[in-house]
Amino acid sequence: MKKTLLALGLGTAMSVAAAAAATAGTLADVKAKGHVQCGVSQGLPGFSNADAKGNWAGLDVDICRGMAAAIFGDATKVKYTPLSSKERFTALQSGEIDVLSRNTTWTATRDTALGLNFAGVNYYDGQGFMVRKSLGVTSALQLGGAAVCTNTGTTTELNVADYFRANNMKFEVVAFEKSDEVVGAYDKGRCDVYTTDASGLYAQRLKLTNAKDHIVLPEIISKEPLGPVVRQGDDQWFNLVRWTLNAMINAEEMGITSANVESMLTSKNPAVLRLVGKEGSFGENLGVGNDWAYNIIKQVGNYGESFERNVGPKTPLGIARGVNALWSKGGIMYAPPIR
Amino acid sequence: MTTISDEPSGKVSLWYDPRVRSMVSQVILIGLIAWGFYALVTNTIHNLERLKIASGFDFLGTNAGFTLIQSLIEYDQTATYGRAFMVGLLNTFYVAIIGIVLATILGFLVGVARLSKNWVISRVATVYVEVLRNIPLLLQIIIWYKILLLLAPGKREFGNILGIGNFNITGLWTPKFIAQDGFWVTGIAIVIAIALAWMVARWASKRQQATGQQFPSFWAGLAIVIGLPLLVFFATGSPGIVEHPEFVSEGSMLRRGFKPGVGFVFIPEFLALLFALVLYTATFIAEIVRAGILAVDHGQTEAAGALGLRRGKILRLVVIPQAMRVIIPPLTSQYLNLTKNSSLAMAIGYPDVMGAGGIVLNQSGQAVEIIIMIMVVYLTFSLVTSVFMNWYNAKMSLVER
Ligand SMILES: N[C@@H](CCC(=O)N[C@@H](CS)C(=O)NCC(=O)O)C(=O)O
Numbered sequence: 007m008k009k010t011l012l013a014l015g016l017g018t019a020m021s022v023a024a025a026a027a028a029t030a031g032t033l034a035d036v037k038a039k040g041h042v043q044c045g046v047s048q049g050l051p052g053f054s055n056a057d058a059k060g061n062w063a064g065l066d067v068d069i070c071r072g073m074a075a076a077i078f079g080d081a082t083k084v085k086y087t088p089l090s091s092k093e094r095f096t097a098l099q100s101g102e103i104d105v106l107s108r109n110t111t112w113t114a115t116r117d118t119a120l121g122l123n124f125a126g127v128n129y130y131d132g133q134g135f136m137v138r139k140s141l142g143v144t145s146a147l148q149l150g151g152a153a154v155c156t157n158t159g160t161t162t163e164l165n166v167a168d169y170f171r172a173n174n175m176k177f178e179v180v181a182f183e184k185s186d187e188v189v190g191a192y193d194k195g196r197c198d199v200y201t202t203d204a205s206g207l208y209a210q211r212l213k214l215t216n217a218k219d220h221i222v223l224p225e226i227i228s229k230e231p232l233g234p235v236v237r238q239g240d241d242q243w244f245n246l247v248r249w250t251l252n253a254m255i256n257a258e259e260m261g262i263t264s265a266n267v268e269s270m271l272t273s274k275n276p277a278v279l280r281l282v283g284k285e286g287s288f289g290e291n292l293g294v295g296n297d298w299a300y301n302i303i304k305q306v307g308n309y310g311e312s313f314e315r316n317v318g319p320k321t322p323l324g325i326a327r328g329v330n331a332l333w334s335k336g337g338i339m340y341a342p343p344i345r
Numbered sequence: 346m347t348t349i350s351d352e353p354s355g356k357v358s359l360w361y362d363p364r365v366r367s368m369v370s371q372v373i374l375i376g377l378i379a380w381g382f383y384a385l386v387t388n389t390i391h392n393l394e395r396l397k398i399a400s401g402f403d404f405l406g407t408n409a410g411f412t413l414i415q416s417l418i419e420y421d422q423t424a425t426y427g428r429a430f431m432v433g434l435l436n437t438f439y440v441a442i443i444g445i446v447l448a449t450i451l452g453f454l455v456g457v458a459r460l461s462k463n464w465v466i467s468r469v470a471t472v473y474v475e476v477l478r479n480i481p482l483l484l485q486i487i488i489w490y491k492i493l494l495l496l497a498p499g500k501r502e503f504g505n506i507l508g509i510g511n512f513n514i515t516g517l518w519t520p521k522f523i524a525q526d527g528f529w530v531t532g533i534a535i536v537i538a539i540a541l542a543w544m545v546a547r548w549a550s551k552r553q554q555a556t557g558q559q560f561p562s563f564w565a566g567l568a569i570v571i572g573l574p575l576l577v578f579f580a581t582g583s584p585g586i587v588e589h590p591e592f593v594s595e596g597s598m599l600r601r602g603f604k605p606g607v608g609f610v611f612i613p614e615f616l617a618l619l620f621a622l623v624l625y626t627a628t629f630i631a632e633i634v635r636a637g638i639l640a641v642d643h644g645q646t647e648a649a650g651a652l653g654l655r656r657g658k659i660l661r662l663v664v665i666p667q668a669m670r671v672i673i674p675p676l677t678s679q680y681l682n683l684t685k686n687s688s689l690a691m692a693i694g695y696p697d698v699m700g701a702g703g704i705v706l707n708q709s710g711q712a713v714e715i716i717i718m719i720m721v722v723y724l725t726f727s728l729v730t731s732v733f734m735n736w737y738n739a740k741m742s743l744v745e746r
Contacts, residue, residue, distance in 0.1 A: 120710035121398035159707035167422035194494040
């Protein structure tokens, strides 16, 4: 009896001590286990959504696929963890996932007090409102007295409180953890207004029983720079996420696509040669192969391709590039050079 | 080595002295627990530092920035995280207390109904118990919520539930009593009336034991508890008003509907949670009550009958008091279950202590602190319950004859 107790005590103490020991580094861990564990949403069409066969696709998913392509030369080596907005940070902090790529807004609190690092912005967004046409409302400033449905654990629930207070309007927020519950409650009429990131409004609108009865109001009430997130204290991993995104943006700027990347290997442009790994050792510096960006572009595509495929005008979401166009085309999507 | 225990002398090795052995093992065990606890705490702190996550309880004083759909105390987005947590705690109490009262009443009725000689009544009770007890509670909560949202009239219309209030998708609206200056006198009168009623009951039972004379102490008590405060209320000039909900049916679409803040409202999230908790817990209480009644020896009923007591009195004076001894302990643990189960509220957006605490956790990022606070809350519930149960058991064993 005493022996078992002792063993039990020692075992517990040892496992606690083991948990405390710092890991070798996320990249080494990921290489060892053979896949990237990617935290995504529980289903947001265009950003991270699984089809009937369980294949994930979307703008946010492409970041993870790009990372797998850079590390393993195989974009399919990703495993997904669907997370509610409320669960996502704990999952990342605790090491359950390697990277969080789930329409997550870069804010000061998250970047500092939560011990997280944002590796960049893959979609510049802002919060919007959706209402029933039958309300006869044309501006968010007419929403005084409204009941508003939204997600808990988001910047959204904070912004909406700020906005109504600043404009001296009465309101009531009905907040749920899961998006399906938010949309369901709004659809059944529990709320007059549904608010979330504008991109989310486009995506969730597809789930309403009668999408045509609803309109999105013109006001955008906040800045929501969405991007991939990692834990603080692992610069190598942080760099890899950041440069995966940068490579996709730079590729678009240079006109390199999944279709023509093969021919770019013999390009005369040194900047192109550096990106596709023919010159320099940028991949090595990141801890992966020098063909890292080549693999990303070949298997996932450049940023523009990913945008058009997942959320662009030809998709059900039908989102225009807007501010998410390249800086050279009137938007603010800008990546530092690879050199 | 093996010969030591065979020694014929009375001297026993310390190792085999049961008192020493138990002392040693207890010291070791306590030491291990203390060490484990110490390791846990220092490791947690170390890890939080390593992960550069802020820690400490200072965040409770910072501005929360979000609103909550229901709060029993003054609360808005300018309040602190600490207050948001309090709002959640009170919301848990609120649904738990009302739920416990209703589940007890329903549970007793169903428990007695299952023993009814009437075939239909006992069958209906059985089917109710068997079906609802076996459907996961979370599912029942969600289903009730969906049903409420589907059946309730839209925000700009309303239906009426006889005598209780008007309802639509925003909730069940009832009149609200608002106390005004001077109501405290009536408040004191209520306390005094309850004390008086209790004294009358004591006096009546003493007198009955001494002289055998009966006194309608229940009715007398009821009259005191209702009459005295009413009398005082009117004597002090009726310091209170009843505010009725107001329904606006014209003007811009958004203004139509029940006027926010006028009258009292039970929001649909609360109602769905309450229905589910009551209907689910009542099935267990019914089983406890049934078992309690069956545990009372049938001879007791027959003996009481032989003394000439009528059926109602037999149940009230002989069977139930004895059954209570069996019923109360498991009943308290059902109350505790109901309270703990109310944390499933999150699924439908009712801001209980788990829900509101969860939002605080997420917005502030202080997971460890919030989880500790929530654990302390539920641990306190459990400890209070078990203290009560121990007290009750002790009391019951004293009156045993
Ligand atoms: N960008 C905001 C909001 C993110 C958010 O949770 N949005 C909801 C509504 S679009 C969502 O992602 N729902 C999908 C899901 O819950 O899986 C934040 O980072 O706080």
